[in-house]
Amino acid sequence: MAPAAHSTPISVLLPTALVERRRLMEKLRANRHRRLVLVSAQPAYDDILAFYGRVFQEQAADIETIAVTAGAPDAARAGIARKEGFPLVVPAELPVDLAHAAALLLRLCQAVQGATPPLKAAAAAIRSAIDDNRLNPVEMLEARRDENPERFATLAAELDVPLEVLAFFADESLAPSLVAGRRQVAGHRREDVARDQGYCPVCGSAPALGVLEEDGRRFLICSVCRQRWRVRRVRCTACGQTDAQKLYYIYSEEEPAYRIDACDVCRHYVKTVDRRRLARPFYPPWSRCSPFTWTWWPPKTS
Numbered sequence: 001m002a003p004a005a006h007s008t009p010i011s012v013l014l015p016t017a018l019v020e021r022r023r024l025m026e027k028l029r030a031n032r033h034r035r036l037v038l039v040s041a042q043p044a045y046d047d048i049l050a051f052y053g054r055v056f057q058e059q060a061a062d063i064e065t066i067a068v069t070a071g072a073p074d075a076a077r078a079g080i081a082r083k084e085g086f087p088l089v090v091p092a093e094l095p096v097d098l099a100h101a102a103a104l105l106l107r108l109c110q111a112v113q114g115a116t117p118p119l120k121a122a123a124a125a126i127r128s129a130i131d132d133n134r135l136n137p138v139e140m141l142e143a144r145r146d147e148n149p150e151r152f153a154t155l156a157a158e159l160d161v162p163l164e165v166l167a168f169f170a171d172e173s174l175a176p177s178l179v180a181g182r183r184q185v186a187g188h189r190r191e192d193v194a195r196d197q198g199y200c201p202v203c204g205s206a207p208a209l210g211v212l213e214e215d216g217r218r219f220l221i222c223s224v225c226r227q228r229w230r231v232r233r234v235r236c237t238a239c240g241q242t243d244a245q246k247l248y249y250i251y252s253e254e255e256p257a258y259r260i261d262a263c264d265v266c267r268h269y270v271k272t273v274d275r276r277r278l279a280r281p282f283y284p285p286w287s288r289c290s291p292f293t294w295t296w297w298p299p300k301t302s
């Protein structure tokens, strides 16, 4: 199965203080006031950055050295995909170097300083099971990759690791292969033509994050292969609604560059970074899993 967009509960990924703060904010949300302030995650940034920073460093090194061979789709298929707005491939067609991913998994499980206790506990359980030959990391990654949710769930239960936490480690370990494969499949694909589709033009997966560039162009970033593609600015990427009265944005008052783009018709929403308001360098992997991103909630509509 394609690695899912991050679905790990924030209680696992974030320190307790942040979770409590989020609960408080959820109570406030009951007021259904659209201009509610989003939670402040600043106090915990340093610790969390220490952990995710190492994850990103390990992944970046892998992306440059990994050797996957993804066959680019033939011209006819690529032409149809482009004309009809279909993705070039399905996620299963993006090749994965499982041995490389397994090695990365081990490194990620050793790089957990600063991570939350549930992540540390899971990393220790995974390491121990690999050391004792109770877990074959390649098989585990295959199960995650090959649409085998039952097998993957069984492995999580055997390890006594929450399913979503095992998925987090598996997905982050598979990511460098998927990015390297996507680069081969997509080639020099232009990203600057605005599409109507809310799914990835390369692999068809859902976006993990939206980005509003300084010049006002709007992009989405794929949750699986991390391809970036342009979409129309005033259009729901799920149902196609273009009536500006039915599309709205919720900006954070504490992190003014972060906002939710939401649709009143289908209730779909996309977490978005507005680079026009961003005072620091933009690093998509961090924005994707920053505490702030995790603590956003589906907006209520009145």
Ligand SMILES: [Zn+2]
Pocket: 200, 201, 202, 203, 204, 205, 222, 223, 224, 225, 226, 227
């Ligand atoms: Zn994709």
Ligand SMILES: [Zn+2]
Pocket: 236, 237, 238, 239, 240, 241, 263, 264, 265, 266, 267, 268
């Ligand atoms: Zn919609």
